[in-house]
Amino acid sequence: MIKTQKISKTFRIGKKGQTELQAVQNLTLEVDKGEVFGFLGPNGAGKTTTVRMLTALIRPSTGQAQIAGYELGKQDTEIRRNVGILTESPGMYERLSAEKNLTIFANLYDVPDVAQAVNKYLSMLGLWERRYDAVGSFSKGMRQKLAVARALIHEPQILFLDEPTTGLDPEAAKTVRNFIEELKTQGRTIFMTTHNLDEAERLCDRVGIFRQQLLTLDTPANLRKQLFGRKVVFHLREVNPIWVEEVSKLDGISHVEIVENKLVVSMQDPEQSNPIIIQYLVGVGAQILFVGELRHSLEQIYLEMVKTSQGGSL
Amino acid sequence: MRHIRTIIDKEWAEVFKNRMVIMTMALLPLLFTAIPLLMLAFTGNGSQSVDLPAQSSGLPAGFLAACEDMNANECMQVYLLNQSMLMFMMMPLMIPTTIAAYSIVGEKTTRSLEPLLATPITTLELLAGKSLAAFIPGVLITYGAYAVFLIGTHFLKISAAVRAYLLSPVWFLGILLLGPLLAVIGTMFAIFISSRVSDPRVAEQLSGLVILPLMLVLGIVLAGLLVINLWFMLISILVCALVAYALLHLGTIVFDRENILTKWK
Numbered sequence: 415m416i417k418t419q420k421i422s423k424t425f426r427i428g429k430k431g432q433t434e435l436q437a438v439q440n441l442t443l444e445v446d447k448g449e450v451f452g453f454l455g456p457n458g459a460g461k462t463t464t465v466r467m468l469t470a471l472i473r474p475s476t477g478q479a480q481i482a483g484y485e486l487g488k489q490d491t492e493i494r495r496n497v498g499i500l501t502e503s504p505g506m507y508e509r510l511s512a513e514k515n516l517t518i519f520a521n522l523y524d525v526p527d528v529a530q531a532v533n534k535y536l537s538m539l540g541l542w543e544r545r546y547d548a549v550g551s552f553s554k555g556m557r558q559k560l561a562v563a564r565a566l567i568h569e570p571q572i573l574f575l576d577e578p579t580t581g582l583d584p585e586a587a588k589t590v591r592n593f594i595e596e597l598k599t600q601g602r603t604i605f606m607t608t609h610n611l612d613e614a615e616r617l618c619d620r621v622g623i624f625r626q627q628l629l630t631l632d633t634p635a636n637l638r639k640q641l642f643g644r645k646v647v648f649h650l651r652e653v654n655p656i657w658v659e660e661v662s663k664l665d666g667i668s669h670v671e672i673v674e675n676k677l678v679v680s681m682q683d684p685e686q687s688n689p690i691i692i693q694y695l696v697g698v699g700a701q702i703l704f705v706g707e708l709r710h711s712l713e714q715i716y717l718e719m720v721k722t723s724q725g726g727s728l
Numbered sequence: 729m730r731h732i733r734t735i736i737d738k739e740w741a742e743v744f745k746n747r748m749v750i751m752t753m754a755l756l757p758l759l760f761t762a763i764p765l766l767m768l769a770f771t772g773n774g775s776q777s778v779d780l781p782a783q784s785s786g787l788p789a790g791f792l793a794a795c796e797d798m799n800a801n802e803c804m805q806v807y808l809l810n811q812s813m814l815m816f817m818m819m820p821l822m823i824p825t826t827i828a829a830y831s832i833v834g835e836k837t838t839r840s841l842e843p844l845l846a847t848p849i850t851t852l853e854l855l856a857g858k859s860l861a862a863f864i865p866g867v868l869i870t871y872g873a874y875a876v877f878l879i880g881t882h883f884l885k886i887s888a889a890v891r892a893y894l895l896s897p898v899w900f901l902g903i904l905l906l907g908p909l910l911a912v913i914g915t916m917f918a919i920f921i922s923s924r925v926s927d928p929r930v931a932e933q934l935s936g937l938v939i940l941p942l943m944l945v946l947g948i949v950l951a952g953l954l955v956i957n958l959w960f961m962l963i964s965i966l967v968c969a970l971v972a973y974a975l976l977h978l979g980t981i982v983f984d985r986e987n988i989l990t991k992w993k
Contacts, residue, residue: 425990469846472986495848505839507738509745521734522847564843 415572415603416445416468421477421486423463437463439627440477445620448601450594452608452618459625461607462502465576468605469499482571495523498570502577504561508550512541512560515549516567523568535563539593555586562593573597575606579613591617645708646684648677648691651701660698664690678708731849735857736864743827743861753823753865757873760819764812765880768890771805798889805890810956813899814946816874820911821939823866828918829935831858832988833928845985855979859915866915867908874903901961909968914938916975923988 423438437460445451455461466472468481470490479486482496506515513532520528536542539559549557558578565573578594579587587610594617597604608614614621615634622631653672661679662670666687669680677695681687684707695702743749795803835841844854881894918935925931948954 466842466989471842471846471989491848491850494846497846499843499846501839501842501846503839505841505843507742507840508838509742510738514741518734518738519843519847522731522844522849524730524848561843 415447415449416443416451416479416481416605418443418468418479419477421467421474421479423460423467423472424475436626438467438474441624441628443622443628443631445603445605447603449620450598450604450606450618452606452614452621453624454608454611454614454621455624461624462576464624465499465574465605465607469497469574470494471499495568496570497572497574498565498568500558500561500565500573500575500578502580504557506549506552506557506560506564509548511546512536512549512552513545515560516563519564520567525568531567531569535567539563540589553586555582555589558582558586558590559593562590566597572603572605575604577607577609579608579610587613644682644684645678645680646688646691647673647706647708648679648695648702649704649706650675650677650695651703653677654698654700657695657698657700661691661694664694667691731853732857732860735849735854736861739827739831739858739861740865743865749826752826753869756822757819757869760812760815761873761877761880764809764815764877765884767808767812768805768881768884768886771801771808798887802887802890805886806893809890809894810949811946812877813902813956814942814949816870816877817902817907817910818939818942818946819873820863820866820870820907821914821942823869824862824911824915825918825935825938826932827865828858828862828915829922829931830928831862831919832922833925833931834922836926836988837928842989845989851983851985852980855919855983858919859912859976859979862915862918863908863911866911870903870907870911896958898956898958898961901958901965902956906961906965906968909965909972910942912972913968913975916972916979920975920979920982923983 419442420440421438421442422436422440425435425437427433427435441464443451453461453464463472467474467486468479470481470486470493473487481493484492484496486493507518510518513536516532516535517528520531525531533542536545539562541556541560541563544552544556549560552560562575562578565575575594579590582590591613594604594606598617604617606614606618618634620631620633623629653675655672657677658670658672661667661677664687666682667679668682671678679687679691688705692702692705795806798806832841835844878894881891886894914935917938918931921934922931925934945954949956954960
């Protein structure tokens, strides 16, 4: 669905455009049909520039891309016809009603049955009762819902969501997130940029951590594994330091440490190593209270990656 | 055509919800129609200069050539009509400029330009829609105001010579052809400015400058250095048609979506 090959974007800034700013550098990625892809990165990382390039709003300086099977730079109108975009700011026509706003975009996207499409999305997003009200009177959450409806009005193959929940209150953010989850079940291809790492973890099949260039790309689970391995915590009544040395010698164990009354064991495959460790601990008289896997959040992965990309300082 | 119609519809829906814009659009034609009617009424045949020759009217010598076989009063009326007709020609330039000046920069400030440019609309369709949305009301209002003015003159006591001058092809060409061409020029100029600046007020002020050449012509007419005749009108139409065509062509070239989206704060 989305295939990019070393796309870069350089802006000329300054009064006479003599300074170059590299916003995106050699971005190569593929997003499959029906996949929800999370594009994470700090402010100014080039996420919005990337979305603008992939939606044929701005041209890449170098590189090639195919969006929904169309060549970027050569078939831009077709790309625009087949993608939907939720821009960072909803950018609605405030004086016009919700219905009018959607009707305008349905016409611009050449939707065959405008009234039906408009009614469908107004109802789906809970805006039916307010359809004749000026958008200027809407809350932030309602505007965002309307912007989502606008992005979907032409039933695009690919949906680009640029910070879909930024600035929304928790309730509105939840509504938008639930709707994205619903879209996911419909098999839509979604490319979303976000700061909300929990959101990315919950919604995305794969995430890419980006800062001018792609730092890493994988499923949240694999990223955890890649970066931190897997850690299992054995909560014990009491810990004997001798056990650390003994457990370290077992197969598949890379590191063992004591944290309070816990034995924290880094290993490749908990399913294989856990029974052996438990058997050993029971054998040496340890009282096991609880065993659980220590999960690194996507936030920790993200911070680690961004820190590395900045040369170790955040 | 569907995209162009949609843009026109959208622009009108937005513009006509703004009472201030409607007031501005209504006030100008009202004034430009009422003032010449009042002038004709107050310089009617009851004036003392009815029997005096045109030469005694005190009007600039260069203008007197247009007053063949007219008395001083009639010549004065024709002189005033000259200015009023120029005002009528300015009307389709002034009304669309107000709308067009806001058209792009307004979308920038409300952040609605990005979703709009993300649709399959082409630059030509977008510019055509925006221009027509500004151009059509301006021209229709001018035609309407001119019709009201002509009807109004029927209720005034004006001589056959003045009426003949009023209904000469020069002014019909001016109002019906030159006016709309000036409107195209004004609209394109305003859209060009609108896409380059980041503040709607700046756009409106700069776009207003398009009226300056016409004000210059008005000044020359007032000084009696220029009498607007058929030749002058035909040449003006030709020149304006060429300028309008060039601006329409140039508009699509200089409208750089990427710059507009990324280089404004």
